[in-house]
Amino acid sequence: MIDDSQRHAVGDTPLYSWLSVYLKGIAMGMADSIPGVSGGTIAFITGIYERLITAITNLDPNALALLGGLGSSSGRRRLYERLVEMDVPFLVVLGTGIVTAVVAMSRVVYGALQQAPGATFAFFFGLIAASAIVLYDQLSLSTPGRIVAAVAGFALAFLVSGVTAGADGIHTLPIVFVSGAIAIVAMILPGVSGAFFLVLLGQYEYLTGTLTAFVDGAIAVLLGDRSIASLLDPATTVVTFVGGAVIGVVTVAHAIRWALNHYRAATLSFLVSLMVGALRLPVIEMRANVETFSLASVSPLALAVLAGGGAVLVLDHYTDDLSY
Template sequence: MGAADSVPGVSGGTIAFITGIYERLITAITRLDPTAVFLLAGVHRREGRRRFYDRLLEMDVPFLLALGLGVVSAIVTVSRVMHAALQEAEALTFAFFFGLIAASAVVLYEHMAVDTPGRIAAAVAGFAIAFLVSGVTSGSDVAHTVPIIFVAGSIAIVAMILPGVSGAFFLVLFGQYEYLTGVLTSFVDGVLAVVVGDRAIGSLADAATTVFTFGLGAILGLFTIAHLIRWALDNYRVATLSFLVSLMVGALRLPVERVLDTDPTLAAGSVLPIVLAVAIGGGVVLLLDYFTDDLAY
């Protein structure tokens, strides 16, 4: 799930379906109760420790911790690779993203039906919002302020809840993906340097603030936006999917413009690698869909 969440166009929620843990994940998230922390006051007694332990099992916290550690470790690893790819081969990387996102929209298209005024409005709104936002993010330097990072984290968490929709895709849409993968890479390198004594811990302040802000936003999103989207799917499933798929289609403007910015002339020698990168990205999603065709999204 962490590897999938790190790549725009691939969903961690889809991986949860493939491995058969999706329903357990949703159930565990909805069972989390912050008031359980008050049980810590009694852990100095055997009965209190048993009560606290039973409450953790009831909320399936050991499962969430194991899953969370796996997700975080994969995100740290894969985001480093993606950041390096963006630095060394930006055009090819964004062409790869184009293939991922476009194929994801095609796969999800069969789950939507734009046949009512409400669904048409949702589809048009999704496309228009993404097309306009992606134009802004591709044509200028996007601010990386604390509020924007916080909001980005709260929205990106939907990848853990929605099969087919990628959290990294939203980061690309908001112009935060390349920045955040770079900050995460610098933060991890900095922590390792502090551990071996090569750097002072104070040098991590800026990167740590960004990582903490993003994580705080993700936690808040898990208990707000994720629940809101799940409600929308339960009550207006087709309209919600129409909005999300159209959002993905509209956002294709961003990788196209980033490729053109990097190679405006698209010389003959560069077209073939770009087409190949698009094909590889699309092929990854189509293969994933082929082998999971029997899953009820």
Template sequence: MREWLSIYLKGICMGAADIVPGVSGGTIALIAGIYDRLIAAIAALDPRVLATIPGLTSAEGRTRFRERLVEMDVPFLLVLGAGIGTAVVLMAQVIEAAFEAYPAVLNGFFFGLIAASAVVIYRVTDVDTPGRIGALTAGAVIAFVVTGVAETDGQTSLVLLFVAGSIAISAMVLPGISGSAFLYIFGLYQYLLGVLGDFTDALLGLAGGGSVDAVVEPGIPVVVFLAGATVGLLTMARLVKRALERNRMATLGFLVGLMIGALRMPVEQAAAATEVWTPGLIAAVVAATLVGIVVVLGFDYYTDSLDYTEEAPA
């Protein structure tokens, strides 16, 4: 029981990091000493286990099913996921309120997080060939062009949510790379915060006699996003891992470029949300940016180095 509680608490720490653009839950997993187990468990997931479900009617079938889940370390993933989900739900409310009250300051904080993350990864990336330079440049241009393209006033494509979920979950399992940053690039970050808040409020409202329709409306985009994340965990996370194995430096250079190009988003959002820039507000934004930088550099210091950037032995 103590071990499961420890994993749950580590999941809470990962979830708190995952919901902030620029800080990776993978980094927290590295610090907490569960990163290798997390990656091994994800790699072991096999959808073919679902074929054994009809056999649950017998004691032997249930035993076989349970043993297969334990082999894939699914109990570990479920407990860790519960912790991550708890933190995401709680933090979403706080960040959504902060966006409403202090948009420029919060965007300054996100600017610092993303900029420092790009520096941290670039520091351990050898961008010294035309191909790697081209990958970094391509990432920067793509992110700059598509940043905010999906910004929404309350409606968005379910297909886009599905794709965003699959990409975000792939990034969340890598140290130093934030899945939330990709949602921020797509312009879906605030939308998903709001939808998640509405969904959890509606679920809590059911206990007081609330309407099921109030749950369904925000629940659809949440479920679609989670479905995309599930598919991404089984497919795209492995593709990212394969890309890192085949050409790590070019892949990381591309990711660094994405972060550089994404810096357009916090600047534009801070400018759009602020009519008058007073000296006090400017000082607060600068301070928030510096805090974001310190947070990422602090995580990087305690992880010593991002081991996953090292070239695999031939």
């Protein structure tokens, strides 16, 4: 249930409070766009994690039945009150901030992947490796079950990353849909990045490129430079991904909460070991984008690794008192 202090009517909430929620969404979206950094961690830091999880798990599909009463003032009031009770306005404002940042950051990251793929994947390596080190420090592989979970996570990611690295990948709509459902993990579980899963699945560069093309195409359509038909392909992919994320919110979120409630240590051991096994992918990509190994070619990669790792360690330093 939503705490009374959190159940605000939209009209009674000051504008600056919604602006604060929007800005926190932007911070989460920036984190969600980068492999190795978790939007869930940002939600923890900004003090909205519990409210976010509560709002997500309180979403009730039965509320859709109230749409039939939109023709009357009493029906609209009942729908409004139900949406406020589920804290949907909070999710909408926060989600708008997240989308704003994802759209902006995806353009930056996609450009970096096109212009400097080796250094970009080196940066990802630093982010993911440091995140795994930080999270492993909070784990204890003291039981056979946890060890098995850790080995399984490492092996799965190592094998999958070997297949997806350097390959064009399969970008069918069902794969995109499933990727969206899995990527939403970043919003649910602090410490684990949804963008990381997209990298592991070989969908990250494709989806950031598709989103960039969609935004550019939408702007061109508004300016009258292109027809709306040109948006069909990227829009279909974006809508499919978002649909997967929505389904993931009401399925993956509950599944993760169940796993954490019943097998917390083993679940975290599996997820963190996924990150370690997936380091194979950026290593392959770095090697593929370095023609000859020399001090001049390796130095930028080393600096990128240190930059990525340093960013995570600085974040961990200022959030060391948070319990995930």
